[in-house]
Amino acid sequence: MLPLFLLALALAADAFAVSIARGAAGPHSIARALETGLAFGAAQGIMPLLGWALGALFMAYIAAVDHWIAFGLLSFLGVRMLFAAFSEGDDDAAPEVAEAGRGSHVAVLLIAAFATSIDAAAAGLTLDLFGLPVWFSCAVIAGVTAAVCVPAYWFASRIGGKFGHMAEGAGGVVLVGLGAKILFEHMAWV
Template sequence: MDIQSLLGELVTLIIMALALGMDAFSVGLGMGLIKLRLRQIFYIGVTIGVFHIWMPLVGMLIGRLLSDTFGTIATLLGGGLLILLGVQMIFASFKKGDDPLITPVGFGLIVFALSVSLDSFSVGLSLGIYGTKTLLTVTIFGLVSMVLTWLGLLVGKKVQAWLGSYSEALGGSILLAFGLKLLFPF
């Protein structure tokens, strides 16, 4: 493989990683509207980065064996999880003093990371069929999504200070809208 085609593949993968990572940024923006410490933001970004490594990796492996039927299922599951998180955050914003049912800690963090990385699984299926370089692909996807998640969470944290008590409802609305967009592309 010559340097020009390698550079072309690298640019293509970075563009794909940015496109996939933008959902992590958007959802991070919404999740950042709840009160998070910097340590939590760090762990959330790393967790989402890891999920954006292993989800496309699994997708690529399966994509080499099966058709792209699972891509639609992954998108539906991701949309459903985001809707669930969004509705939960909206309801939690009206209950003063109660902790939200799902927070980006422990199991909630796993659900959160899974919801934003399911589209990476779908892309991994496609890339597996076409036989792209696995290690390069998953490394770029993981790093870009981690950085974009951190940016989204940090911007959300800043906005949260301005919006006060309405910030959690706004964050939930963002997650809900993003989930609906996954289920009903418009």
């Protein structure tokens, strides 16, 4: 159980960092914190199952580009946050504009959840080594990820509200940095 828990914590690290960035830029809302935890937890639970199911058949092809995909998606989200942080007039947006942005918020959340869970697909290849049912291992990974992401978002949203656009800009920098970190780590393995 301990090795599985440690794997789950390691896989949750990127999602934790992105939850902090999203919380700093997002509204202070328990609903947003819960949906962030749910999205990241679900992605982190599904991707190892997918990796396990696909096995070594396609993993060599995915592993060759997964770091580029994660870098591109996280950089896109980070640059988007940076532009939002430095654009003017966002604070006075009409309620209709805020409601129209709901679909965009969900899309960005799903992209971030996918981007941070790509490495979990590769970890899925190791699930048989734990001697536990694969579905149980995936549930533990999902639960641990959700458990760290909800409070990360919640606490960051409390701080972010006080610092406004500055926190959103910092979150954008964190996302771009995280994407670069993933890219450089994988490039060092080559």
